[in-house]
Amino acid sequence: DAGVIQSPRHEVTEMGQEVTLRCKPISGHDYLFWYRQTMMRGLELLIYFNNNVPIDDSGMPEDRFSAKMPNASFSTLKIQPSEPRDSAVYFCASSRPRDSPYEQYFGPGTRLTVT
Amino acid sequence: KNQVEQSPQSLIILEGKNCTLQCNYTVSPFSNLRWYKQDTGRGPVSLTIMTFSENTKSNGRYTATLDADTKQSSLHITASQLSDSASYICVVSPRAGKSTFGDGTTLTVKP
Numbered sequence: 001d002a003g004v005i006q007s008p009r010h011e012v013t014e015m016g017q018e019v020t021l022r023c024k025p026i027s028g029h030d031y032l033f034w035y036r037q038t039m040m041r042g043l044e045l046l047i048y049f050n051n052n053v054p055i056d057d058s059g060m061p062e063d064r065f066s067a068k069m070p071n072a073s074f075s076t077l078k079i080q081p082s083e084p085r086d087s088a089v090y091f092c093a094s095s096r097p098r099d100s101p102y103e104q105y106f107g108p109g110t111r112l113t114v115t
Numbered sequence: 116k117n118q119v120e121q122s123p124q125s126l127i128i129l130e131g132k133n134c135t136l137q138c139n140y141t142v143s144p145f146s147n148l149r150w151y152k153q154d155t156g157r158g159p160v161s162l163t164i165m166t167f168s169e170n171t172k173s174n175g176r177y178t179a180t181l182d183a184d185t186k187q188s189s190l191h192i193t194a195s196q197l198s199d200s201a202s203y204i205c206v207v208s209p210r211a212g213k214s215t216f217g218d219g220t221t222l223t224v225k226p
Contacts, residue, residue, distance in 0.1 A: 004158075043159070043204065043216040056213070091158050102147045102166075102208065106158030 004107035006092050012113045018080040021110045024073055025094030033104060034067055034077050035091040043091075049075065082114045117142040119207050121217035129225055132195055136220045138188040138205035150179050150190050151204040153219070159204055162190070195224045 005024040013019050025032050033048040047057040052069045060067070064083070069075040079086055089111050093104040119140045128134050140148070147166045151159035163172040163179040165188070172179050176193045192199055205217040 042218045043206075045213055059213070093158070102149060102164050103161055106160070109156075109158050 006107040010111045016081045019082045021077040023075045023092030029094035029096045031095040033093040036088045038088045084114045117215045119215045119217040125221040127223045136190045140207040142207040144210045146208045146210045149206045153202045200224045
């Protein structure tokens with residue numbers, strides 16, 4: 001398996017623009033997680049899905065952030081409108097607890113810069 | 116409030132030497148503790164996962180220990196290599212609710 005795939009790897013955008021980050025989880029995994037990592041706050045869980053259904057979105061910073069998982073092989077994290085403080089690395093991770101309890105597999109991340 | 120504190124914040128060692136990283140937590144009730152290695156520019160990769168009943172887990176030259184009574188964990192790296200240079204993150208999960216991430220220890224291995 002190719003692992004968790006994220007695109008784009010780098011995104012530079014201007015304040016106020018819409019940004020969409022994409023994730024393809026490992027085939028067969030039924031949990032998907034979105035994280036944000038900054039120097040100031042470290043790794044933070046934004047939202048996670050189980051079987052394509054959002055379970056906990058309490059980590060989403062504000063209404064400008066939204067996430068969807070239309071099917072088992074694709075998820076998006078959208079920021080609209082973007083702000084400079086959204087600059088961070090965004091990671092997607094997936095897991096299959098019945099095979100490997102507590103194990104999560106992370107993608108390479110998307111480095112977002114908002115100017 | 117659930118907290119995870121890692122020490123030291125950064126560490127420099129010579130290739131071939133051993134080192135130990137610390138993780139203290141207040142997460143309760145405890146479910147599991149995970150150590151991740153994160154290379155620069157990459158996503159975290161799982162090294163070890165320990166539940167309440169486990170007090171040691173090895174993965175090659177990496178050995179993690181857990182003392183659930185004192186709420187402390189350590190990650191010991193044996194015979195360090197240049198490729199061990201990375202950030203090491205401790206993550207502690209309760210039985211219900213969200214995991215708490217440590218800020219990480221940045222390890223630099225010099226030749």
